[in-house]
Amino acid sequence: MPKTIIEKIWDEHLVYEIDGWYGLYVDMHFIHEVTSPQAFEGLELAGRKVRRPDLIVATVDHNVPTTPNHLPITDPIAKKQIETLYKNAEKWGLLFFGLDSPYQGIVHVIGPELGLTQPGMVIVCGDSHTSTHGALGAMAFGIGTSEVELVLATQTIKAKKPKTMEVRFEGQLQKGVYSKDVILALIGKIGVGGGTGYAIEYTGSFIRNLSIEGRLTICNMSIEAGARVGIISPDEKTFQYLENKPFAPKGREWEKALDYWQKIKTDEDAKYDKTVILDVSSVEPMVTWGTNPSQVQPITGRIPYLSEIEDEFSRNAAKKALQYMGLEEGMKITDIKIDVVFIGSCTNARIEDLREAAKVVKGKKVHPNVRAMVVPGSTQVKLQAEKEGLDKIFKDAGFEWRESGCSMCLGMNPDVLGEGQRCASTSNRNFENRQGKGGRTHLVSPAMAAAAAIAGRFIDVREIL
Amino acid sequence: MSKGITIYKGKVAYLDRSDVDTDQIMPKQFLKRVERTGFGQFVFYEWRYLKNGEPNPDFELNQFPGATILVTGPNFGCGSSREHAVWGLKEYGFKVIIAPSFGDIFYFNSVENMILPCIVEMENVKVLMQKTKERKEYYLTVDLPNQKIYDDEGLVVDFKIDQESKDKLIKGWDSIDLVLKFEDKIKEYELRRPSFFPSTKMGSLTGYDKK
Numbered sequence: 205m206p207k208t209i210i211e212k213i214w215d216e217h218l219v220y221e222i223d224g225w226y227g228l229y230v231d232m233h234f235i236h237e238v239t240s241p242q243a244f245e246g247l248e249l250a251g252r253k254v255r256r257p258d259l260i261v262a263t264v265d266h267n268v269p270t271t272p273n274h275l276p277i278t279d280p281i282a283k284k285q286i287e288t289l290y291k292n293a294e295k296w297g298l299l300f301f302g303l304d305s306p307y308q309g310i311v312h313v314i315g316p317e318l319g320l321t322q323p324g325m326v327i328v329c330g331d332s333h334t335s336t337h338g339a340l341g342a343m344a345f346g347i348g349t350s351e352v353e354l355v356l357a358t359q360t361i362k363a364k365k366p367k368t369m370e371v372r373f374e375g376q377l378q379k380g381v382y383s384k385d386v387i388l389a390l391i392g393k394i395g396v397g398g399g400t401g402y403a404i405e406y407t408g409s410f411i412r413n414l415s416i417e418g419r420l421t422i423c424n425m426s427i428e429a430g431a432r433v434g435i436i437s438p439d440e441k442t443f444q445y446l447e448n449k450p451f452a453p454k455g456r457e458w459e460k461a462l463d464y465w466q467k468i469k470t471d472e473d474a475k476y477d478k479t480v481i482l483d484v485s486s487v488e489p490m491v492t493w494g495t496n497p498s499q500v501q502p503i504t505g506r507i508p509y510l511s512e513i514e515d516e517f518s519r520n521a522a523k524k525a526l527q528y529m530g531l532e533e534g535m536k537i538t539d540i541k542i543d544v545v546f547i548g549s550c551t552n553a554r555i556e557d558l559r560e561a562a563k564v565v566k567g568k569k570v571h572p573n574v575r576a577m578v579v580p581g582s583t584q585v586k587l588q589a590e591k592e593g594l595d596k597i598f599k600d601a602g603f604e605w606r607e608s609g610c611s612m613c614l615g616m617n618p619d620v621l622g623e624g625q626r627c628a629s630t631s632n633r634n635f636e637n638r639q640g641k642g643g644r645t646h647l648v649s650p651a652m653a654a655a656a657a658i659a660g661r662f663i664d665v666r667e668i669l
Numbered sequence: 670m671s672k673g674i675t676i677y678k679g680k681v682a683y684l685d686r687s688d689v690d691t692d693q694i695m696p697k698q699f700l701k702r703v704e705r706t707g708f709g710q711f712v713f714y715e716w717r718y719l720k721n722g723e724p725n726p727d728f729e730l731n732q733f734p735g736a737t738i739l740v741t742g743p744n745f746g747c748g749s750s751r752e753h754a755v756w757g758l759k760e761y762g763f764k765v766i767i768a769p770s771f772g773d774i775f776y777f778n779s780v781e782n783m784i785l786p787c788i789v790e791m792e793n794v795k796v797l798m799q800k801t802k803e804r805k806e807y808y809l810t811v812d813l814p815n816q817k818i819y820d821d822e823g824l825v826v827d828f829k830i831d832q833e834s835k836d837k838l839i840k841g842w843d844s845i846d847l848v849l850k851f852e853d854k855i856k857e858y859e860l861r862r863p864s865f866f867p868s869t870k871m872g873s874l875t876g877y878d879k880k
């Protein structure tokens with residue numbers, strides 16, 4: 205029977221099963237400072253051991269300062285958390301990319317970048333955006349801390365068999381529209397719970413033509429539609445991306461891997477439990493106006509009137525969102541002024557993202573009322589951008605140029621929005637207080653964020669490209 | 670190992686919102702702790718307190734002190750995987766959460782921490798919320814083996830839960846103990862795991878610092 209990639213990876217990794225309980229073997233476990241300390245502690249209290257230290261990679265990203273010359277860390281609680289990971293990595297002999305390592309970065313950026321993420325693998329991390337790694341054909345999902353402990357001890361994870369959803373993107377993007385806009389449009393269409401209980405496979409001509417970096421952005425936000433897994437069957441682009449990456453197989457092993465990866469992709473005629481089709485040629489640059497990613501409109505649109513929202517819960521949610529965001533129903537998106545621009549996060553801080561943003565910024569100046577910053581997704585991305593002179597373009601325009609980390613995506617480090625400040629952000633969550641208490645987040649693509657930095661309000665980036 | 674749950678009676682509080690994400694349940698500024706305890710005081714922090722640190726009288730939960738059962742809208746616990754949200758809810762006192770649907774990771778985290786997530790039809794959730802709002806002191810009895818929720822006025826509603834979570838909650842199993850019984854199967858996979866899948870022993874990072 206023809207199978208999807210999701211079913212194939214599932215079947216390959218299934219190690220036990222009891223009464224609707226499934227255990228999958230974990231090929232790679234990424235660890236960061238925030239969701240791991242309690243897991244290591246629990247493990248040690250129970251007198252257990254880390255089963256496979258060689259299948260764990262640890263880095264620090266969530267609460268690290270990203271200001272230039274960011275050492276030593278001044279926040280004592282953050283410092284303790286980082287030191288705890290450092291100690292755990294040392295104790296168990298884990299590969300650890302600390303703050304002074306050239307391979308440090310946001311965990312979902314460094315996995316693909318180092319070739320640690322490969323097709324057919326099961327990958328977990330104590331972070332919901334682990335879905336990102338699906339872009340290379342891995343089944344990757346976020347887990348809680350108790351589950352991190354389970355993986356440390358057993359190298360397996362319990363899972364419920366997900367239903368499969370095909371999201372087929374057909375067509376070609378207009379200039380000035382990016383994968384970020386596409387995924388926001390999808391979430392606007394199916395809602396933040398639309399993918400709950402499903403693993404999503406993205407297919408269609410748009411995906412086949414999309415770069416790996418664009419695919420990473422799409423898979424990253426699967427969880428914002430409620431799906432723990434977002435995946436794309438591997439193809440030539442995937443293989444080219446992986447070739448010669450530090451942890452990619454070499455020589456004969458590479459040949460074996462290619463063979464395996466060809467077989468792992470979804471069979472023609474495989475059936476999904478559900479299919480959603482979206483024509484991307486009509487997608488416009490998108491801007492969220494509310495406090496969840498499904499509250500989104502095209503740049504040419506306006507915020508909906510509450511009376512237009514039929515469902516009672518959604519209407520209440522929209523009302524509370526508008527209050528929080530300090531916006532009026534019916535308002536035009538282009539009338540929204542902004543105070544801060546954040547280009548960063550595991551969604552949109554890879555080299556292609558920075559290139560797109562730099563194209564918009566080049567030779568222009570950040571609006572005097574705006575504070576703008578670029579936080580590269582990894583130290584490697586930062587170094588590459590500097591090689592290409594992108595840092596200079598940003599700095600000349602008035603952007604801050606930072607060290608890599610999660611930074612203002614969740615404001616656990618000193619980069620936070622002030623009360624009432626409004627931010628155009630390339631991250632993935634516009635939840636209340638996410639970027640700082642009382643801060644207001646609008647999710648956009650890197651090019652749209654760059655355009656907003658120059659104009660001081662949201663504008664249609666297609667008009668200035 | 671925690672004790673299992675079978676029949677539980679408790680006071681109800683409601684939160685009339687949909688898509689309550691874990692950023693709201695446990696704001697990020699409290700995620701830096703390396704302990705598993707001490708999170709109860711921070712639950713719903715930004716909604717629960719006014720700027721001067723006093724409890725916010727308008728926030729629904731503050732109107733139901735001592736509640737241990739929460740009735741809320743769809744997609745509760747969506748967003749971030751932070752288990753700190755569940756640790757906080759548990760320490761605050763919640764034992765049961767009733768909603769039309771839950772975020773997937775949150776649902777798992779709840780069960781791991783012996784909080785019972787009950788999936789109840791939207792219409793019934795609305796009834797339960799309305800009653801909680803009107804009665805002020807409203808109690809529900811949750812019967813896990815039979816998957817029923819009762820009040821003292823004759824109302825009975827069904828709830829859904831998957832079999833695995835139900836067993837775990839009733840028996841109070843420790844997941845790791847259970848999985849370690851499958852050592853043979855785990856080893857079997859390790860023998861057939863493709864040789865080209867990465868491990869940190871292979872790789873050719875020149876000059877990486879393994880500190």
Ligand code: SF4
Pocket residue numbers: 265266310311312331333549550551609610613614631632
């Ligand atoms: S960049 Fe943001 S979303 Fe990504 S891992 Fe860091 S905090 Fe999470």
